Structure formats: structure tokens, C-alpha cells
Amino acid sequence: xxxxxxxxxxxxxxxxxxxxxxxxxxxxxxxxxxxDIIRLYQSGKGAAEIAGQLGLEADYxxxxxxxxxxxxx
Numbered sequence: 001x002x003x004x005x006x007x008x009x010x011x012x013x014x015x016x017x018x019x020x021x022x023x024x025x026x027x028x029x030x031x032x033x034x035x036d037i038i039r040l041y042q043s044g045k046g047a048a049e050i051a052g053q054l055g056l057e058a059d060y061x062x063x064x065x066x067x068x069x070x071x072x073x
Contacts, residue, residue, distance in 0.1 A: 037061055041068070048061075
């Protein structure tokens with residue numbers, strides 16, 4: 001194996017690890033946002049108010065709340 005081949009393999013390995021780490025961080029951020037939406041909803045706030053408070057699109061908040069309501073059935 002030449003040094004160039006080894007370097008290429010290490011670069012690709014680093015990319016794969018970076019993608020996995022980025023995916024995990026994104027997943028954690030999404031769970032936190034959904035948790036915040038549901039917490040505010042349970043405290044009596046509406047979708048539009050939650051969206052404004054968290055700086056999110058109202059449609060996104062409504063979709064999270066729909067999914068939450070369906071999971072409670």
C-alpha cells in the first residue's frame with residue numbers, strides 16, 4: 001500500500017465518521033426541538049405561538065403536534 005492510498009483511505013474514513021457524527025447531532029437537535037414544542041403545547045400554547053417563540057415554521061410545528069396527537073391515541 002502506498003502512502004497515497006493510505007491517505008485516501010484515512011480521508012474517506014474521516015468523512016464517514018464526520019457524516020455519522022453530524023447525523024447524530026442533527027437527530028439530537030431534532031428531538032430537543034420536538035420536546036420543546038410538545039412542552040409548550042402542553043402548557044396551553046397554540047401552534048402559531050410556539051412557532052413564533054421558537055423561530056420555526058408554523059407548518060412544521062403543526063406537523064409535530066399532529067404526530068404527537070396521533071401517538072397519544
